[in-house]
Amino acid sequence: MQAKRHVATSEDHGIDLAPMLDFTINLLIFFIITTSFIKEPGVTVDKPFASTAVNDPQGNLLIAVRESGEIWMDRREVEVRDIRVMIERFHIERPDDSVVIIADRNSEAGIVAEVMDMVRAGGIDNVSVAAVPPGGG
Amino acid sequence: MLGRRRYASHEPESHGIDLAPMLDFVINLLIFFIITAVFVKESGITVNRSTGVENPTPSDAESIVIQILPNGDIYVADRQVDVQAVQANVQRMRAVSPESAVLIVANTRAPTGVLVEVADEVRQAGVYDVTFNTTE
Numbered sequence: 001m002q003a004k005r006h007v008a009t010s011e012d013h014g015i016d017l018a019p020m021l022d023f024t025i026n027l028l029i030f031f032i033i034t035t036s037f038i039k040e041p042g043v044t045v046d047k048p049f050a051s052t053a054v055n056d057p058q059g060n061l062l063i064a065v066r067e068s069g070e071i072w073m074d075r076r077e078v079e080v081r082d083i084r085v086m087i088e089r090f091h092i093e094r095p096d097d098s099v100v101i102i103a104d105r106n107s108e109a110g111i112v113a114e115v116m117d118m119v120r121a122g123g124i125d126n127v128s129v130a131a132v133p134p135g136g137g
Numbered sequence: 138m139l140g141r142r143r144y145a146s147h148e149p150e151s152h153g154i155d156l157a158p159m160l161d162f163v164i165n166l167l168i169f170f171i172i173t174a175v176f177v178k179e180s181g182i183t184v185n186r187s188t189g190v191e192n193p194t195p196s197d198a199e200s201i202v203i204q205i206l207p208n209g210d211i212y213v214a215d216r217q218v219d220v221q222a223v224q225a226n227v228q229r230m231r232a233v234s235p236e237s238a239v240l241i242v243a244n245t246r247a248p249t250g251v252l253v254e255v256a257d258e259v260r261q262a263g264v265y266d267v268t269f270n271t272t273e
Contacts, residue, residue, distance in 0.1 A: 017156055024163055031170035038175045048250040050257035053180040062179060065249070100179040103249040109205070110245025112252070113271040116186050128181035131253050 036060050039090065041102060042075035048105040050131030059100040059128065061090055063119070067104040069111050080114050087122025098126035184241070184256050184269040200240040200268070201230045203255055207246040211255060220251070223258035231264065242270045 041064035063083070064072040071078050073086060090097060099119045103112045112129065119127050203223065204212040211218055213226040227239060239259045243252050256267050 017160065021156065021160060021163070024160070024167060028163060028167045028170065031167065031174055035170055035174055037173075040175070048253035050182050050253050050260075052257050052260040053182055055178055055180050057178065059179045059181065100181050102179065103253075105248060105250025105253070107249045108245060109243040109247040109249050109252045110271050112249050113186065113243075113245070113269070116269075120186065126183075127186070128183040129249070129253055129256075130179050130181040131257065133180045 038062065039074045041072040043070075043072045045102050045104040046106070047102060047130050047132050049134075051134050053131040053133040055133075056098060056100060056128055058096065058098040058126065060094075061087075061097050061099045061124070062130075063099060063101050063115055065101060065103040065107045065111055065115060067106045069108060071111070071115060080111075080118060083115060083118040084122045087119050087124055091123045097124060098128070099124050100128050100130050102130040182253065182256055182260060184267045187240075187268045187270055199234075199236070200238045201227060201264075203227075203239065203241045203259070205241065205243040205247040205251055205255060207244045209248055209251045211251065220254050220258065223255055224262045227259050227262040227264060231262065238266045238268060239264045240268045240270060242272055245271045245273060 038060040039062060041062045043064050043066060045064050045066055062073075066072065071080060071083065073083065078086065087099070101112055101115055101119075116127050202214065204215075206212070211220060211223060213223060214230065218226055231237065241252065241255055241259075252269070256269070259267050
């Protein structure tokens, strides 16, 4: 009798891992779903303000145009003519991508126009220009 | 037999699957996804780009033409206006011809900030069909 009670209670001598496992797997699923693998340009620019700026949930290919005219994409500086090839490659990998051009407020509009044309030539028509909405962010 | 049962009762935890390796694996995955997660959401405005036409005539009959000069001056229908006045001007011209689209003709050296501000003003005026062009 004594020995049998010892056998019955011997299972719960440690911490029950099942709730922790459930919690961890839920967290894991959350992060897998929210991961979007954004291609970041790698530089910060001074974005213009726009009160009608809307969030672009699909915008995960970011191209930065700096004040000096440098174009940054996928964490390196690129030339205008390289953009088309890169866009074509990304477009094959993920066809529903859209492009956000993050242009400095003092950059030249001609460069932004060239970048926009190159993106469209690369096959992505969904191009927007980044702006800061009134609430910031 | 009796000895075997006693031996089994000393290791009661060996009856299920050992969860520890799976837990290690899951937590590694979790850490990977936490680290790679980027919560950057870019906000922006969408402007159309007219293709095919390299140098459009600014006096396009059907559209409201807004010109931006290299120094940031804004001309709505060949009259210089302030950034804040673009919305009122576009609204007034839309009231005259409601079907007209808006064409922003920016000089290639015009600052992008002004371009975005003008496009924003046009959108505030209720016109979301903004086309953007550049001139030399």
